[in-house]
Amino acid sequence: MGYTFEPVAIVRSCFQEKFAIPRQPSLAPAAGGVLELLPPYDQPESTAGLEQVSHLWLLFVFHAAPSGPAHLRVRPPRLGGNQKIGVFASRSTHRPNPIGQSVVRLDAMEPGRLHISGIDLLDGTPVLDIKPYVPYADQVVDAHNALASTAPELIPVAWKPAAWQAARSHAQRLQQPVIELIEQCLAQDPKPAYQQPSAEREYGVRFWDLNVRWHYPQPGCIQVLTVEQQSPGPFPGS
Amino acid sequence: MGYTFEPVAIVRSCFQEKFAIPRQPSLAPAAGGVLELLPPYDQPESTAGLEQVSHLWLLFVFHAAPSGPAHLRVRPPRLGGNQKIGVFASRSTHRPNPIGQSVVRLDAMEPGRLHISGIDLLDGTPVLDIKPYVPYADQVVDAHNALASTAPELIPVAWKPAAWQAARSHAQRLQQPVIELIEQCLAQDPKPAYQQPSAEREYGVRFWDLNVRWHYPQPGCIQVLTVEQQSPGPFPGS
Numbered sequence: 001m002g003y004t005f006e007p008v009a010i011v012r013s014c015f016q017e018k019f020a021i022p023r024q025p026s027l028a029p030a031a032g033g034v035l036e037l038l039p040p041y042d043q044p045e046s047t048a049g050l051e052q053v054s055h056l057w058l059l060f061v062f063h064a065a066p067s068g069p070a071h072l073r074v075r076p077p078r079l080g081g082n083q084k085i086g087v088f089a090s091r092s093t094h095r096p097n098p099i100g101q102s103v104v105r106l107d108a109m110e111p112g113r114l115h116i117s118g119i120d121l122l123d124g125t126p127v128l129d130i131k132p133y134v135p136y137a138d139q140v141v142d143a144h145n146a147l148a149s150t151a152p153e154l155i156p157v158a159w160k161p162a163a164w165q166a167a168r169s170h171a172q173r174l175q176q177p178v179i180e181l182i183e184q185c186l187a188q189d190p191k192p193a194y195q196q197p198s199a200e201r202e203y204g205v206r207f208w209d210l211n212v213r214w215h216y217p218q219p220g221c222i223q224v225l226t227v228e229q230q231s232p233g234p235f236p237g238s
Numbered sequence: 239m240g241y242t243f244e245p246v247a248i249v250r251s252c253f254q255e256k257f258a259i260p261r262q263p264s265l266a267p268a269a270g271g272v273l274e275l276l277p278p279y280d281q282p283e284s285t286a287g288l289e290q291v292s293h294l295w296l297l298f299v300f301h302a303a304p305s306g307p308a309h310l311r312v313r314p315p316r317l318g319g320n321q322k323i324g325v326f327a328s329r330s331t332h333r334p335n336p337i338g339q340s341v342v343r344l345d346a347m348e349p350g351r352l353h354i355s356g357i358d359l360l361d362g363t364p365v366l367d368i369k370p371y372v373p374y375a376d377q378v379v380d381a382h383n384a385l386a387s388t389a390p391e392l393i394p395v396a397w398k399p400a401a402w403q404a405a406r407s408h409a410q411r412l413q414q415p416v417i418e419l420i421e422q423c424l425a426q427d428p429k430p431a432y433q434q435p436s437a438e439r440e441y442g443v444r445f446w447d448l449n450v451r452w453h454y455p456q457p458g459c460i461q462v463l464t465v466e467q468q469s470p471g472p473f474p475g476s
Contacts, residue, residue, distance in 0.1 A: 002242040003299050003364070005335040008326075024375035041326070041334065045310040049327030052384035056326075059297065059337055061241050072283040088246075088279070088294075088368040089287030096279065097243040097366045099297055101339065103378055126241070128335045130326040136389045137262035139377045140341055146290035151374045 007126035009035045009114075011060070014181060015122050016206040018064060020190035023077065024091070025102040025120045027151060027188060030180035032107070035114040035127060042112030047130075055133035056106050056116065061126045062098040070096045078148055081193050089147060100125075103133055154187040158217075159224045166227040167210075174208055178227070182212055186222050206230060245364035247273045247352075249298070252419060253360050254444040256302060258428035261315065262329070263340040263358040265389060265426060268418035270345070273352040273365060280350030285368075293371035294344050294354065299364045300336035308334045315431060316386055327385060338363075341371055392425040396455075397462045404465040405448075412446055416465070420450055424460050444468060 013033035015021045022028045035058075037046065050056075073084040074092040087095050100121075108115040114130075159167075164179070171178035191203060197216050202225065204213045213225045251271035253259045260266045273296075275284065288294075311322040312330040325333050338359075346353040352368075397405075402417070409416035429441060435454050440463065442451045451463045 001364075002244050003366070004240040004242045005337065006240050008334050024372060026375055026378070040310065043310055045324055047324040047326050048311060049323035049385055053327060054383065055378050055381040057339060059335075059339065072278065072281055073286060085287030086283055086285040088285050089291060089370055091369055091372065095367065096246050097297075099243065099337075099367050101295060101297065101367075101369060103376065103381075126239075128241070129333065129337050129339075131329055131339060132327055132383055132385065133378060133381045134262060134329065134383055134386050135378070135381045136386070137264055138341065139379070139381070140264070140293050140371060140373070141377070143293040143341075143371045143373045143377070145292065145370055145372055147287055147370065148372050148374070 005128050007038060007061070007128060008041045009037045009127040009130065011119070011121045011123065011125040011127060012036060013119060013121050013123040013125065014176065014207050015119075016208070018122060020185045020188075020205040021122065022120050022185060022188050023152065025104055026118045027120070028181065028184035029105070029118045030177040030184050031119045032115070032117040032176060033119050033121065033123075035116055035130070037112045037114070044111050047109060047114065050106060050109060050114070050132065053106060053132040055103050056114070057131040057133060058100075058102050058104060058121070058127050059129040059131075060100045060102070060121065061128065062093040062095075062100050063124065063126055064122055065093040065098045070094055076147075077193060078152070085147065099128070152188055155189045155220050155222060157183045157186045157222045157224065160226070163224045163227045167224075170210055170227060170229065176208060178207070178210065181207055182224060182227070186214060186224070189222070243366050245276060245299070245366060246279045247275045247365040247368065249357070249359045249361065249363040249365060250274060251357060251359050251361040251363065252414065252445050253357075254446070256360060258423045258426075258443040258445075259360065260358050260423060260426050261390065263342055264356045265358070266419065266422035267343070267356045268415040268422050269357045270353070270355040270414060271357050271359065271361075273354055273368070275350045275352070282349050285347060285352065288344060288352070288370065289347060291344060291370040293341050294352070295369040295371060296338075296340050296342060296359070296365050297367040297369075298338045298340070298359065299366065300331040300333075300338050301362065301364055302360055303331040303336045308332055314385075316390070320432070323385065337366070390426055393427045393458050393460060395421045395424045395460045395462065398464070401462045401465045405462075408448055408465060408467065414446060416445070416448065419445055420462060420465070424452060424462070427460070
């Protein structure tokens with residue numbers, strides 16, 4: 001027996017591809033976006049009271065996860081990508097029902113739109129539900145999880161001066177914390193853990209309408225090479 | 239565009255009806271149950287690693303919520319039942335997509351079955367996903383929610399001696415913390431906030447296979463009158 005749900009909102013996000021999205025929300029506070037509520041939920045009535053709430057849970061569809069049946073076991077990147085655990089012991093996106101659950105900060109509200117940050121959501125993500133974070137119930141102070149006991153270790157992120165200048169000017173154009181976003185996401189070291197790239201190998205990702213390229217001048221250290229506006233193509237959030 | 243999901247598990251719970259279920263999980267640590275995983279997820283592979291995790295998130299269907307379109311605003315019992323807020327500012331069960339999200343304690347595992355407690359789930363609840371609680375991401379220490387800033391106030395629960403004796407003997411039969419369950423659930427004062435019952439008015443609820451009856455000898459104070467095994471009818475978890 002199946003249950004069918006329709007989206008109540010769509011996420012407009014800085015993240016234009018899955019690569020380099022932090023593995024949990026809150027790891028990149030500079031990662032921002034907008035929840036665009038769909039009719040009839042775009043009326044202010046549906047969110048009345050949320051101005052008294054600092055954080056939201058979003059239940060959403062991993063709409064870009066690979067299709068096909070989920071495996072019973074997965075290899076979480078957290079464990080180096082070579083150790084398998086049960087799919088229900090992981091937060092993997094590839095799961096029996098591809099539903100994600102993220103806590104985000106609620107920064108501002110306008111009719112039909114909620115401005116959020118600290119997100120780990122791909123642009124275009126369909127949202128099935130929005131719930132207020134309830135600290136006394138959701139902060140489980142005696143919880144422990146030996147599979148993911150602390151946030152991932154961060155690696156240092158340096159810049160080519162021209163890339164930093166470009167990021168600063170795009171930050172003004174977009175009115176977004178572009179420098180912080182790049183530093184927070186790259187410090188998580190987005191490349192697969194098993195790769196040992198040479199200094200010549202370049203990686204890239206798109207944040208907002210920006211192509212960001214970097215390399216590893218030495219193991220465990222990132223340098224941002226270029227930050228360039230993608231052309232052509234409309235800005236997806238506009 | 240809709241998304242269809244199939245249950246991965248069914249909850250067997252002490253709660254046989256919605257009345258007297260605590261409004262959040264963790265408010266009644268004695269509330270226990272079993273997650274019965276459905277094929278193919280009843281294989282031990284799907285939960286391998288969970289022995290390192292103390293708490294789980296369950297995403298589930300409010301299968302007994304009233305059908306029909308959800309309203310944009312709801313009256314949460316928390317606010318006395320006479321103040322309306324937006325449905326997305328509440329955890330009401332009657333919402334656009336009737337998906338619930340609860341954190342529960344994982345007490346023990348056996349093949350195809352997870353023993354859980356601190357639940358607020360009705361018996362027979364279809365579960366769509368099971369995820370590990372990740373303390374560093376899920377404990378949002380700077381979160382605030384002025385609509386529900388603290389756990390609900392508790393009221394005192396007293397017993398008729400014969401009811402207490404009966405609860406103790408059923409606890410031995412069921413191998414369940416029946417006395418604690420009754421005290422923890424009734425201390426939340428399950429009756430609608432607007433009711434001012436006389437001492438003659440009796441209330442009842444079913445926990446496991448037990449009919450529990452109580453009254454309010456004076457306002458704000460509960461006395462358990464009887465605890466009787468329901469007959470006939472099979473024990474639903476057996």
